[in-house]
Amino acid sequence: MTxxxxxxxxGLIGSSLALGIRRDHPEYRIVGYNRGEQSRMIALEHGxxxxxxxxxxxxxxxxxxxxxxxxxxxxxxxLEELSNLPLxxxxxxxxxxxxxxAIVEAAETYLSARNIHFIGGHPxxxxxxxxxIAADVNLxxxxxxxxxxxxxxxxxxxxRLKEVLSGLHARFVEIDAAEHDRVTSQISHFPHILAxxxxxxxxxxxxxxxxxxxxxxxxxxxMTRIAESEPGMWTSILMTNRASIVERLxxxxxxxxxxxxxxxxxxxxxxxxxxxxGRRIRKEMEIHKRAGVDSFYDLFINIPDQExxxxxxxxxxxxxxxxxxxINEDNRADIHGILQITFKNKEDLERAERIIRDQTSYQVFVx
Amino acid sequence: MTxxxxxxxxGLIGSSLALGIRRDHPEYRIVGYNRGEQSRMIALEHGxxxxxxxxxxxxxxxxxxxxxxxxxxxxxxxLEELSNLPLxxxxxxxxxxxxxxAIVEAAETYLSARNIHFIGGHPxxxxxxxxxIAADVNLxxxxxxxxxxxxxxxxxxxxRLKEVLSGLHARFVEIDAAEHDRVTSQISHFPHILAxxxxxxxxxxxxxxxxxxxxxxxxxxxMTRIAESEPGMWTSILMTNRASIVERLxxxxxxxxxxxxxxxxxxxxxxxxxxxxGRRIRKEMEIHKRAGVDSFYDLFINIPDQExxxxxxxxxxxxxxxxxxxINEDNRADIHGILQITFKNKEDLERAERIIRDQTSYQVFVx
Numbered sequence: 001m002t003x004x005x006x007x008x009x010x011g012l013i014g015s016s017l018a019l020g021i022r023r024d025h026p027e028y029r030i031v032g033y034n035r036g037e038q039s040r041m042i043a044l045e046h047g048x049x050x051x052x053x054x055x056x057x058x059x060x061x062x063x064x065x066x067x068x069x070x071x072x073x074x075x076x077x078x079l080e081e082l083s084n085l086p087l088x089x090x091x092x093x094x095x096x097x098x099x100x101x102a103i104v105e106a107a108e109t110y111l112s113a114r115n116i117h118f119i120g121g122h123p124x125x126x127x128x129x130x131x132x133i134a135a136d137v138n139l140x141x142x143x144x145x146x147x148x149x150x151x152x153x154x155x156x157x158x159x160r161l162k163e164v165l166s167g168l169h170a171r172f173v174e175i176d177a178a179e180h181d182r183v184t185s186q187i188s189h190f191p192h193i194l195a196x197x198x199x200x201x202x203x204x205x206x207x208x209x210x211x212x213x214x215x216x217x218x219x220x221x222x223m224t225r226i227a228e229s230e231p232g233m234w235t236s237i238l239m240t241n242r243a244s245i246v247e248r249l250x251x252x253x254x255x256x257x258x259x260x261x262x263x264x265x266x267x268x269x270x271x272x273x274x275x276x277x278g279r280r281i282r283k284e285m286e287i288h289k290r291a292g293v294d295s296f297y298d299l300f301i302n303i304p305d306q307e308x309x310x311x312x313x314x315x316x317x318x319x320x321x322x323x324x325x326x327i328n329e330d331n332r333a334d335i336h337g338i339l340q341i342t343f344k345n346k347e348d349l350e351r352a353e354r355i356i357r358d359q360t361s362y363q364v365f366v367x
Numbered sequence: 368m369t370x371x372x373x374x375x376x377x378g379l380i381g382s383s384l385a386l387g388i389r390r391d392h393p394e395y396r397i398v399g400y401n402r403g404e405q406s407r408m409i410a411l412e413h414g415x416x417x418x419x420x421x422x423x424x425x426x427x428x429x430x431x432x433x434x435x436x437x438x439x440x441x442x443x444x445x446l447e448e449l450s451n452l453p454l455x456x457x458x459x460x461x462x463x464x465x466x467x468x469a470i471v472e473a474a475e476t477y478l479s480a481r482n483i484h485f486i487g488g489h490p491x492x493x494x495x496x497x498x499x500i501a502a503d504v505n506l507x508x509x510x511x512x513x514x515x516x517x518x519x520x521x522x523x524x525x526x527r528l529k530e531v532l533s534g535l536h537a538r539f540v541e542i543d544a545a546e547h548d549r550v551t552s553q554i555s556h557f558p559h560i561l562a563x564x565x566x567x568x569x570x571x572x573x574x575x576x577x578x579x580x581x582x583x584x585x586x587x588x589x590m591t592r593i594a595e596s597e598p599g600m601w602t603s604i605l606m607t608n609r610a611s612i613v614e615r616l617x618x619x620x621x622x623x624x625x626x627x628x629x630x631x632x633x634x635x636x637x638x639x640x641x642x643x644x645g646r647r648i649r650k651e652m653e654i655h656k657r658a659g660v661d662s663f664y665d666l667f668i669n670i671p672d673q674e675x676x677x678x679x680x681x682x683x684x685x686x687x688x689x690x691x692x693x694i695n696e697d698n699r700a701d702i703h704g705i706l707q708i709t710f711k712n713k714e715d716l717e718r719a720e721r722i723i724r725d726q727t728s729y730q731v732f733v734x
Contacts, residue, residue, distance in 0.1 A: 144581070212553055220558050235635055260616045281570035
């Protein structure tokens, strides 16, 4: 039996969800809501949705499943709006917000009087770009897609949702909404505050120490990259995950006091342990692994600054699958002139290493 | 007139300095000290130095200029050793340590009784790799090379040093040693503590919140990358720049308290300002510029996960100089499948964009 899927918000996430759903379910009718005209038009033109509206109520009553893919605060407002609209019996509502407890609570508040299923959702994927124009059927491939059940999640709701989303090829994980918010406060929300605080601190420091403006190198650049994110989105995240973030903030303040004491005491051994422990923990984190791949297979090639060097190297490696490629050289202040090529497996890496060693005079390193 | 240059420590920095010096001064006699045999042998075999020793005193009396390119604590010990060795009248001694005040003070303590010049030095370059095997004549090209004069820096010492180092093509900047240590505490040393503290915090948190181990994505990865640096080097840096680092630590603690209060108060407007200010400051930092280049010219191409896609694209762009290239896709949890190519100027960028649009069906973005 065909279904009507209602994608509310045709930005990057909503549009990519639509494409992923359609991949396994071409028979579904997918309809969309978007306030702004541009992404609505693009989604229609590119066949991302079959019909589109700027009026939330238009398709609400026809939907078997509703995906709220709008900012957190708007998600909460739409949950309230939906509670006042005619909806199908047993409709499944879900969302894509970065925090989950506030949204699950809103759903339980607004939707519990009726036969409506709700599952909190957080597909952990994103892109440099936004809007329906950036829609990508592969956006969620191998990405974690977190599901946070609620009091409104009946037994069959999660299998129903996963079946609709099978074409995403995502990795679904079920977690309690509050636990989701605690974990993301540690690995995402609080680090964001650190990055912005460091940036603000450096900005103040440069007033009296102008070289601050110029000497920042690779480490500082990496640590503050996320400080350039969109302020509105992060303000919403902080506002809807206050308790967990404040707890991490305060705990971190204690850690800084401890390390300050070690430095003041000149406790060389303890400082060494502090750095060494951080290094060991990082090596254990999944951060080091690629989706579905146990480890990296990296080749490092010391290349001159010449035209078409990379092309020459890739031509030599033609037919060997390249997972990633980058030049580590920015500003020459950290890492210099090293072309790093990542392969899928050890065999490809060894083949590539042999080719570069035999056919070029470039220095080659394998980690 | 020929000179004898004594490179003490034939690691990446010392060996690359030797190559850079020789580029403009092939007539110089360059001799080297290294405790470990491997880099000493490589430096001899590759002609990086003319002669090499594992006994510091062997070439000390013959040197016109001595470069101490060893860890900070060893630099200080060698300054003391040099004070007890016969040296040429007017010999110029310099170093390459990451902190400067402790080293300049040691030089003034040990060397001031004699006619010895000393200039603190900090070439701000490095590499993924270490040892003489990674020596690179271009390592310091366009990099900042900081010089910190001392009481032992007579008027002609800095011009003499710059003349010897002309082949490095570095950007020399003179700064007071204490100011160097203050600026680097803000943009390098203290951020290192932040990264390691965050890593340690996440390591503790995962004990009760196991998903912490798995969900960390791009932002967290970037922020903690430097936590994998060698603990010994960073312990030495902390031990020799304690006052500045402690001052930044304490000041940062106050900032965290302030933002904690904003979150507790739910002051949405102030939180937004906090994030927005961080974003604005980062856009102003030199971090955004490449050496000698005013801005980036980036093309973003949405590419499928297929063999030889990058090769195909680079073949289309043959003859256009590529400054950098990377796929932003790690773990698909943050940024996905976007090939980012950086060009030298707007013309090359526009030419490349036209070619990709006309000759492929890939989505193309320009920032």
